[in-house]
Amino acid sequence: MDFTNVITNWYIDNKRDLPWRETKNPYLVWLSEIILQQTQIRQGLPYYNSFVARFPSVFDLAEATEEEVLKLWQGLGYYSRARNLHYTAKYISQELDGVFPSNYKALLKLKGVGDYTASAIASICYEEHAAVVDGNVYRVLSRYFGIDTPINSTEGIKYFKNLAQKLLPKKNIGDYNQALMDFGSKQCKAKNPDCANCPLQQKCVAMQLETIKNLPVKLKKTKINKKYFNFLVLISKNNKTILEQRTYKGIWKNLYQFPLFETLKPLTCTDFKNSPEIKTFLANSNYDFTLYNEKEIVHKLSHQHLYTRFWIVNVDALPKQGINIKNLDRYPVPILISNFITNFSF
Numbered sequence: 001m002d003f004t005n006v007i008t009n010w011y012i013d014n015k016r017d018l019p020w021r022e023t024k025n026p027y028l029v030w031l032s033e034i035i036l037q038q039t040q041i042r043q044g045l046p047y048y049n050s051f052v053a054r055f056p057s058v059f060d061l062a063e064a065t066e067e068e069v070l071k072l073w074q075g076l077g078y079y080s081r082a083r084n085l086h087y088t089a090k091y092i093s094q095e096l097d098g099v100f101p102s103n104y105k106a107l108l109k110l111k112g113v114g115d116y117t118a119s120a121i122a123s124i125c126y127e128e129h130a131a132v133v134d135g136n137v138y139r140v141l142s143r144y145f146g147i148d149t150p151i152n153s154t155e156g157i158k159y160f161k162n163l164a165q166k167l168l169p170k171k172n173i174g175d176y177n178q179a180l181m182d183f184g185s186k187q188c189k190a191k192n193p194d195c196a197n198c199p200l201q202q203k204c205v206a207m208q209l210e211t212i213k214n215l216p217v218k219l220k221k222t223k224i225n226k227k228y229f230n231f232l233v234l235i236s237k238n239n240k241t242i243l244e245q246r247t248y249k250g251i252w253k254n255l256y257q258f259p260l261f262e263t264l265k266p267l268t269c270t271d272f273k274n275s276p277e278i279k280t281f282l283a284n285s286n287y288d289f290t291l292y293n294e295k296e297i298v299h300k301l302s303h304q305h306l307y308t309r310f311w312i313v314n315v316d317a318l319p320k321q322g323i324n325i326k327n328l329d330r331y332p333v334p335i336l337i338s339n340f341i342t343n344f345s346f
Helices: 003-014 026-035 041-054 058-063 066-073 080-095 115-126 135-145 154-166 173-186 205-209 269-274 276-281 325-330 335-343
Strands: 225-236 260-263 287-291 297-300 304-315
Touching: 003 173, 026 041, 026 080, 026 115, 041 066, 058 080, 066 080, 115 173, 135 154, 135 173, 135 205, 225 335, 260 276, 269 276, 269 287, 297 335, 304 335
Parallel strands: 225 304
Antiparallel strands: 225 260, 287 304, 297 304
């Protein structure tokens, strides 16, 4: 049994019908790959359709403002992807006359494009002999060949890339890469894989040794930090509020938020009333406040958990320039803020 042929034949019967698979246009393939980084297809598909409708070419995306791009990206998370997407679109439009690099090494030089994305575009659009290795591929290869080298170690990353490269067929590279990823997503799933109907079961080492649940091996993640966020939702008598743009480096860079006060522990009403920082911020303002959510909203990110409370502050006049509340939906904000705006009756 030839591993590569089995995967390819399985794909013929089980291929998912996705819009970016109907084209070899590198712009559309690149767009789909950036959107689907660390994102499931069912979540990313509506965003892909929205981006294609709004920005049908790389020139259209390049001409947009970053704020427009971030607003359309809102809710998808990992916003550095959107910023890199926009930066790269401008670079390709202005420096490369709208022509995408046509090989792996050149693609790898684009901002926001790593080994996986460069390999995907090069193989799908240009049939380059470049293996794609994502979480699904790691899982299939580790189980089928019985490899317990951690997939997130330097040794493991190199080993699996070399193995995937050796398994590539001589032609239809792009289809094979997508077939292997689909196989991992639909057949060799992380939980409850369909081993009974798997075409690879006869030679699958993990199945023979009953180690499917143990593979792939991954080194433990670093400790997740807890942060306590307190957003001040100011509402003036003339129906204005304050949004501040996060200009410093971080996951929400260039997005907007209500004034934020970070504390080392949950903030009580007494703490809020006596906080020197909040008093300074609201100096010379007549105000009263209420706590919107007694129970903290926990927003989980890959490296930190945000324990969040929203404080409603009614003021006679804002301490700084504000915006009309009816214009809140014009600004790109983190999903945490977006959910609050949707649920709160201004």
